[in-house]
Amino acid sequence: MTTMTRRSTLALFAATPLALALAGRAQAATHAIAIEGMAFSPAEITIARGDSITFTNNDSMPHTATFRSAGMDTGRLSQGQTASLTFANAGTFDYFCAVHPSMRARVIVAG
Numbered sequence: 001m002t003t004m005t006r007r008s009t010l011a012l013f014a015a016t017p018l019a020l021a022l023a024g025r026a027q028a029a030t031h032a033i034a035i036e037g038m039a040f041s042p043a044e045i046t047i048a049r050g051d052s053i054t055f056t057n058n059d060s061m062p063h064t065a066t067f068r069s070a071g072m073d074t075g076r077l078s079q080g081q082t083a084s085l086t087f088a089n090a091g092t093f094d095y096f097c098a099v100h101p102s103m104r105a106r107v108i109v110a111g
């Protein structure tokens, strides 16, 4: 009886870290970046691989979030419009607004 109980307890302890790791990986987060006052806010964000970012344009003029190196683009967002991008690869990704190229910001995807 005692042996059985010990084995069950050990199995539970062994399984828990793996279960937690798998659950953590499966839950991708969604982050928010606002575009307002001719700026991306926050200007730099660190996310996990597989996470998404939703960009919302709060300005009256159109903006984009254009990631040349990652080959991703929100396209032109009018006031109040949103677009989400998912980051599958780790790395540092600088981006800009294609309408106003002086608007620049950075997404860091942690490995």
Ligand SMILES: [Cu+2]
Pocket: 062, 063, 064, 097, 098, 099, 100, 103
């Ligand atoms: Cu712009």
